[in-house]
Amino acid sequence: MPTLPPERGPRSEHASHENRQVAESFGSDAERYDRARPSYPQALVDRIIAATPGRDVLDVGCGTGIVARQFEAAGCRVLGLDVDARMADLARRRGLDVEVAAFEAWDPAGREFDAVVSGQTWHWVDPVAGAAKAAQALRPRGLLALFWNAGQPLPDVAEAFAEVYRRVMPDSLAARQWAVPAVEAYTALCTKAADGIREVEGFTEAEQWRFDWERPYTRDEWLDQLPTQGAFTRLPQAKLEDLLAGVGAAIDAAGGSFTMHYATVAVTTMRTDTH
Template sequence: MEYFEDRKRAESFGEAAAAYDAYRPRYPSALITAIMQAADSGAEVPRILDVGSGTGILASQLKDAGGEVLAVEPDVEMAAVARTKGLEVEVSTFEDWDGQDRTFDLISFGQSFHWVDPLIALPRIRALLKPGGRLALAWNDIEPKGEVRTRLEAIAARFHPEGTRPSLGTAGAAETFETVEHPALAQLRATGFTACESSFTEDLHSSKHDWLSMVFTYSAQLTMDPVKRAVMREEMAAEIPADGLDAANAALLILARI
């Protein structure tokens, strides 16, 4: 099943809106700079549409970097958090959203492109972009470092033998598998876009509480049976050192143009 077809997971985030905003990571500053450079069309303030904006994590970073940002988000509770940041938010799925003949210098998806149907979304994006406009797809991909990663992955695999999240361009652990092309690139090429991908790596440290709080804002955990979810959290907590863990964020950015 494609992620966008799993509506239970796609619509699970509202119950965790506050935790999502508090514990999900922000995007690396270099990634934000790359998006804003792509959005530069000569206009004094680039117009940006941020789709599946959630609590406005990417949208607020782009706004702070100088963009005029309109956010589209289907969940009312997530949208409410985004509005507290001064963002203009329209509540709708992208597939049903009324664009009202507006056009944009750049359309962004932060951690959200896998929740839209590309057969519907990509033609809509083409129509919404100004001539020379760009599409930016961004994902944070945070993994623990060292032995704790192996132990936490083993726990996740027992609770989610079917897998937990979309690939961010690797077929498995970096030390075992070769890098593979992100599936969005083939979708983009098939609909007439030219695209390239870049990665932005940063080292992080997280407390035990913050790491677990982040992990349990993902849809795979939000849609679990509550008892199993509590057991999974307890098992993970037992494997994380008292002083937290070191992690790496290999953030991915795909930039595309028509």
């Protein structure tokens, strides 16, 4: 894998799913996370639903419910699952049914679903144990769909941001962000997930999907989202303020806004007809 995804935790000798301090840090400001994080292309949601035998969906790592609300709006019945009680509490306040547990240790208690989905989360799940649990929770011909948003600004904006990261956090993964195109890093996560799926009986050969889209960000919108990213959730306040000031100045120099080019990449597989 060329690099860990640029939105998530620091490079480590351990696999990302073992980096629990970062994995469980996103609830430190759940309101901001819910407000600032991007959703996912409707085409992705529609394609997942079209490939499932019904409308019962399990959202693994549901966070504050960003993915779940999209599936509910499309007519699905969604159960959310998250390891962080703070994120789960906000999702419940938004009307979602949520259970708190790590997916690998969660007990389906005989319940089965037409789809198990996971947005921006599966790299925090053990890829083999997670696939085995998904097989247990899926109905025959149910779909496992794992997906990530890979964001890439234009080169001049990316370099301006990187200069700030190198100054404030010189030894961090953020300082090397976009050295490899983001979509390559996230596609590598899809490949790792597919490798885990292949080690578990009961699934068809995994497919990879891609959806390209764009979103403009104002200075304030991007600075609102930045502290929710895994590279920054545990920064000391003084360093975070320095980082935000530098990134804000870079956006001002670019005219006060910029466009993020997203590729949403997914790996999907179907549960075979028999358990």
